Amino acid sequence: MIGNAQFIFLLGMGTFVIAGTALFYEWRRSRDPAAAWWSFAFLACTIAAGTFPLRQFDGLDVVSIGLANAMFLLSYSAICAGIWKYYGRRVNGAVVVAPSVLWLLFWSLCPLASDFDMRVAVGSFLAAVVSLVTARGALFGKARMLGRALVLLMAFRTGFFAVRAIWASTILGPISDAERAIGFEIVLVEGLWSSVISGYLLLALLRENRERLLVKLSETDYLTGADNRRAFQLKAEAAWQNSSDRRETTLLMFDLDNFKHINDAHGHAFGDGVLKDFAAIVSARVCAGDVFARLGGEEFALLLPGRDAAAGARFAETLRADFAEAMLARTVDKVRVTVSIGIASTRHATSLDRLLGIADEALYRAKANGRNRIECGPCSQKVVAAPAYGTAIAC
Numbered sequence: 001m002i003g004n005a006q007f008i009f010l011l012g013m014g015t016f017v018i019a020g021t022a023l024f025y026e027w028r029r030s031r032d033p034a035a036a037w038w039s040f041a042f043l044a045c046t047i048a049a050g051t052f053p054l055r056q057f058d059g060l061d062v063v064s065i066g067l068a069n070a071m072f073l074l075s076y077s078a079i080c081a082g083i084w085k086y087y088g089r090r091v092n093g094a095v096v097v098a099p100s101v102l103w104l105l106f107w108s109l110c111p112l113a114s115d116f117d118m119r120v121a122v123g124s125f126l127a128a129v130v131s132l133v134t135a136r137g138a139l140f141g142k143a144r145m146l147g148r149a150l151v152l153l154m155a156f157r158t159g160f161f162a163v164r165a166i167w168a169s170t171i172l173g174p175i176s177d178a179e180r181a182i183g184f185e186i187v188l189v190e191g192l193w194s195s196v197i198s199g200y201l202l203l204a205l206l207r208e209n210r211e212r213l214l215v216k217l218s219e220t221d222y223l224t225g226a227d228n229r230r231a232f233q234l235k236a237e238a239a240w241q242n243s244s245d246r247r248e249t250t251l252l253m254f255d256l257d258n259f260k261h262i263n264d265a266h267g268h269a270f271g272d273g274v275l276k277d278f279a280a281i282v283s284a285r286v287c288a289g290d291v292f293a294r295l296g297g298e299e300f301a302l303l304l305p306g307r308d309a310a311a312g313a314r315f316a317e318t319l320r321a322d323f324a325e326a327m328l329a330r331t332v333d334k335v336r337v338t339v340s341i342g343i344a345s346t347r348h349a350t351s352l353d354r355l356l357g358i359a360d361e362a363l364y365r366a367k368a369n370g371r372n373r374i375e376c377g378p379c380s381q382k383v384v385a386a387p388a389y390g391t392a393i394a395c
Contacts, residue, residue: 006053016042016043017046020039020045027038030210043070043197045195048068048071071100073100073127076127079198083137084140086141087141088140089140096375099130107119121168124161127157128159131158131161133155135157135158146201150201199384212295218230219234221293225330226282226283226294229296236303248306249345250303251302251356252303252304252312252343255300255366256337257372260273278339281323281326308380340373340375342359342376343362346359358378362375
């Protein structure tokens with residue numbers, strides 16, 4: 001058993017070093033705090049695996065039993081902390097070290113710590129609790145395949161350590177030396193397999209997150225934080241495929257009035273501030289599922305899935321009025337930036353290109369009819385509201 005255990009520990013140390021190094025490299029690239037936690041976790045595992053075999057030497061129990069088990073528990077807690085951090089949850093450092101502290105208190109103060117079976121029961125119970133909390137944290141990502149795999153792994157570890165704690169407590173009866181030896185090797189094999197699987201899953205999570213961030217960057221307008229034209233086209237296509245007679249979709253096209261004059265006269269920094277203000281006003285009012293994008297220059301678009309033209313017109317008037325009020329402070333030489341809005345609905349379009357065309361035509365009419373107003377296409381119009389600086393028109 002000793003020879004097998006030492007060989008498994010050697011394999012485990014190699015696995016921990018490889019996984020910890022890879023995760024440290026990921027942290028160096030991304031500075032993701034989750035990667036730092038996970039790299040530290042495998043470092044702690046390496047230290048624990050290196051000290052655990054020293055128990056065969058007399059006088060080293062403090063290191064080989066007390067410290068080794070504390071480091072293993074700390075590594076489990078660090079993985080848990082990294083998962084919670086990865087999904088944007090708060091991590092309490094005191095909670096992270098609590099299992100290791102409880103183990104050390106048991107080891108140093110409790111008379112029962114001299115009994116091998118009780119040490120196994122207490123250590124396994126603490127490991128089961130940490131694994132359960134880790135599985136709970138992994139549930140935040142259950143919508144993705146990697147998140148589900150992590151939940152399953154941690155749920156398995158919770159059950160494994162819980163069963164081991166019950167078995168070691170001798171509730172089910174006395175345990176022979178042969179059973180202890182077999183149980184010890186099973187724990188080593190489980191730890192080795194779990195470290196390989198968890199190392200792969202954690203690295204995959206980091207890379208998936210990095211790829212997701214790169215995609216988001218490629219689809220986000222750097223100045224306003226809104227989607228860019230590429231992202232709008234992709235999301236609008238998806239919304240169009242989902243639209244039907246029962247689920248009408250409305251498109252708002254925006255163009256900031258007098259923007260070029262203000263931008264040329266007072267500089268790009270002033271103009272950038274106007275663009276950011278408009279994007280902030282719209283972003284604060286959109287709902288989940290709405291698609292807001294900057295198409296270029298001072299042109300923006302907002303897709304409203306599930307809203308008809310009348311609802312879109314009311315929403316457009318709210319945005320127009322809010323922006324007009326916000327721009328009072330930016331009036332220069334009696335020239336004020338306002339917004340003209342064109343509206344189109346899937347009720348009048350047979351394709352996405354046609355929807356964009358109708359909204360663009362309505363926007364052109366809004367500009368031609370005096371600006372700071374709302375027009376709805378196609379041209380069969382009925383006035384439904386008359387705001388102070390424009391006219392909202394229903395399709």
